[in-house]
Amino acid sequence: MKYFAYGEMMFSAKLHHIVPEATCLGIAKVMGYKLFFHNRGHDDASGKCNIVPVKDPNCEVYGVIYEIDNRHRYLLDKDQSLGCGNQEITLKVWPVQSPDNHELTSYENGIFAFTYIAHKDNIFEDLVPYNWYKEMILSGAKEHHLPSEYIHHLEQYAETYDPNVQRANRQKRYLESIIL
Structure with a gap:
């Protein structure tokens, strides 16, 4: 199964901690969506990533496409709070490059992949x-060499310190x- 990660799961170490067998296929973008x-958050009530369709077809959200074995899908579903604030959707993504930075020409018509989005009752x-959390997203974006303009865009989002020092x-x- 193809999974489009656009938040913290872009960071390979994070995803492999949850689903060790996941294989990175490369980076991709989804058109007509915007990141918020x-x-x-299910555990800490802070702001987590979500993508929302918008009327502007020029809006793009970049992410990473992973291949995940269906047998291990439940691990990702649990981590991503499927059914507890998040829901699954399938969307068409456009591959931009493979892990070795070559264009994925065999997918010029796009790929269907699943991802997780916020349920409407979980949007604030x-x-x-x-x-x-933002640092984990940026780590994944940099690791996979997302476009520098997009990384800069991610860096511009406001962030706050976690008031729970232990967490x-x-x-x-x-x-x-x-990472180690």
């Missing part, structure tokens, strides 16, 4: 991501442990 941080416009430290240790 208005998805209320005043949310802001915690700095550790922030736990997330920092977690991030360090999956």
Whole structure:
């Protein structure tokens, strides 16, 4: 199954911690969507990524396409709070490049992939991501060499420090442990 990751799961170490057998196919973009941080986090109530269709077909959200074995899909569903604030959709994504930076010409007509989006009852416009969450997203974007303009766009989103110092430290240790 093809999975389009546009948030923290772009970061390979994070995804492989959840689904070790996932294979990166390359980066892609979805057209006519916009990225927001208005998805209320299941565990911490902070702003998490969400993509929303918009009328402007020139809006693009970049991400990473992974191949995931259906037998391990439940692990990702659980981590992404499927049914607890998030829902699954299938959308058409346009591959931009493979992991070795060659164009994916065999997919010139796009690829259908599943991803997770916020359920409408879980969208709160005043949310802001915690700095550790945003850092994980930026780590994935940089790791996969998303376009520099898009990385700059991600860097411009507001962020806040996690008021729960223990959780922030736990997330920092977690991030360090999956990188090593």
